[in-house]
Amino acid sequence: MTTWSPFAFAQHLGDLEILASSRLLSAVALKDLHLVTDLLELAGFSAGSQVVAQGAHLNGPSFVLEGRAQVSCATDGKSTSIGPSEVFGSQALGEDTVADFAVVAASGLRVACLPKARFELLRRTHPEIADRILRSATLKATPNPFGMPSAESVTIASLVPAEVGGALVVGARLRNRTVALGTWLPSRSAVEPLTVRDWEGREIYRRAAGLVFLEAAHRLGRRDLRLAASWTSGRLVVASESIVDRNALAAELDAAVADIISADTTIREETWDVDRAIEHYATLGWRDVTELLETSVESFIRLVSCGDLLLPRPGVMLPRTGMLSEIHVAPHEDGLSLDFGSTVRRELAKRAVSTVYLEASSPRYGGEMTKDEHHWLVALGITSVGSFNRAIITGEVRELISVAEGFQEKRVARLADAVRDRKTIRIIAVAGPSSSGKTTFLKRLRVQLEVNGIQPLGISLDDYYVDRERTLRDSAGEYDYEAYEAIDGELFGAHLQALLAGKRVKTARYDFVTGKSDSTGGAELVLKAPTVLVIEGIHALNPALLADANASEVFRVFIHPATALPFDPLTTFEPADVRLLRRIVRDRHSRGATAEQNLTRWPSVRRGERLHIYPHQGVADHVFDTSLLYEVSVLKVFAERYLLEVPRSSKQYSAAIRLRRLLAPFVTISPDHVPPTSILREFIGERGFLW
Secondary structure, eight states, X not given: OOOOEEOOGGGOTTHHHHHHTSTTTTTSOXXXXXXXXXXXXXXXXXXXXXXXXXTOBOOSOEXXXXXXXXXXXXXXXXXXXXXXXXXXXXXXXXXXXXXXXXXXXXXXXXXEEOOHHHHHHHHHHOHHHHHHHHHHHHHSOOSSSOSSSOTTEEEGGGTSOSEETTEEEEEEEETTEEEOTTOEEETTOOOEEEETTSHHHHHHHHHHHHHHHHHHHHHTTOTTEEEEEEETTEEEEXXXXXXXXXXXXXXXXXXXXXXXXXXXXXXXXXXXXXXXXXHHXXXXXXXXXXXXXXXXXXXXXXXXXXXXXXXXXXXXXXXXXXXXXXOEEEEETTEEEEEOOHHHHHHHHTTOTTHHHHHHHSOSSOTHHHHHHHHHHHHHTOOXXXXXXXXXXXXXXXXXHHHHHHHHHHHHHHHHHHHHHXXXXXXXXXXXXXXXXXXXXXXXXXXXXXXTTOEEEEEEGGGGBOOGGGSOBOTTSSBOTTSGGGBOHHHHHHHXXXXXXXOOEEOOEEETTTTEEETTOSOEEOOOTTEXXXXXXXXXXXXXXXXXXXXXXXXXXXXXXXXXXXXXXXXBOOHHXXXXXXXXXXXXXXXXXXXXXXXXXXXXXXXXXXXXXXXXXXXXXXXXXOOOTTHHHHHHXXXXXXXXXXXXXXXXXXXXXHHHHHHTTSOOOOGGGSOTTSTTHHHHOSSSOOO
């Protein structure tokens, strides 16, 4: 790893003259040159060392002070030798830029780098000097293709179409990394357009919509509004202050959002030093941001804005607000909702026709399922990732874990009490999306039912899959196990009716290795009072499954992680990402599946959830939130390593990078602290460390 150190003139007296003669700094007066050199970082390389790898993200322009370097261009195969006063990587002063070249030290080499973050600091403190550097870089001819954007350089936006197959292009993939449309590249670079049809593209679109909403709220003086968890086509908005008239506030915000979009405002980025950012957000009263920044190891933070409000940059953004369309704000029972509009809805409709309507009538997050948890989190003083980190640092780990587990166990007991109080219940149907923690939840529910004198009898829908060759295939040609038709509903219905009639039934069994079903290969069951039948499976809430059952005899439970801690007003650690991390860790431990394989499969899993699982949440008698306040800090211990195993050559590399960035701010917690009965044990294993 290259070690960079502060630049010092006294070590090499000729460095000042070399820097002053470089094409980037020649327009800077000698009396002002120290303002630039104070920001430089110095590194040395031995002959043959790689200085810049092709495809690496450029940190800023580098000035050769001593020795020579060989620069090889990937687009035309040409190689150029450069020496003292020459520069490479200066295009990084613009947008995020990936090197389309490689630099190798041809001899002993000393290089001074001007990091982009520090150049942004120069732009704020001495804008006239920064402008001279930018003009010099743009106007002066360069002897090699590695300078600032010139006549030969283009933005990604000019290399990709505005739409692909009717879907809006919002970014691009360059060597398996997601990059913004404003990124500068040599004109012959090959990039892959990224549209809202892709989940990463939808994230870019949603981020921009959230940024516009918060700018609109800022203009109306509502700095207390925060964006909470997302559902498929929208996002919940919560407020720390009371909303007197939701309809009126929604209408005002909706009009302000429309104004910002119609103005087609540039979405700009700035780089601030962390100390200044902490002071800025403290004046706004945004403690969630200041507490998070106080634990950051970075010296600088990247901010994004489409007006006066600056927010921590959550990732690649759209270049302009005008690319958004039909973004709307509406009243919601828990505050407000932000609708992502027709651009996202149109693409989702092709995959899950009824989801949008059902979400409108039964939102995925919010409501009673999270109100209790929100109240006790407020009581603990933990309402953001920053406040959670503070609690961990001050030694409250064991208390937080005990309270989180105790709170969840109390809710399991309440659920068992609700079943007991409904005297007619003979069937408990439990469903939820992938990695919701159904296995452990059912074990804990069984205990609480037995405490209430109720004997649970379990049956899994997984044993009612049809033979693999009879399973439907999805649009990609893969077996669609999330489709209701993947199970033998007729056989299950017959067994259920026999059980309800008091008959002994040999249940079915499915062999996942051979893909064969045996209609009588399972356990023999009989249902007699005070026994209840507990049906578990992703389709357990599908009305077709229990169509012949008496409604008064059925208690339906939907489980999934629903509570999410925010990083800041714009960005939240989404419950879906919690499930993905759970799945990555569990499958790497117990199923031999890599993080790369899980990331590849995840879009198909999510599609199946939207089509076959979440649409039936609305029929549930009870929605159970399986999230644990502390779990991301435990999952991080394993997930960071597993995500590092995803190679740069993989198409899933950008997805792995996104998750690693989400995990980075969390203070870790040893898995040894996790109780043996915790739902989290279902994913990390029975022992603390399973490497």
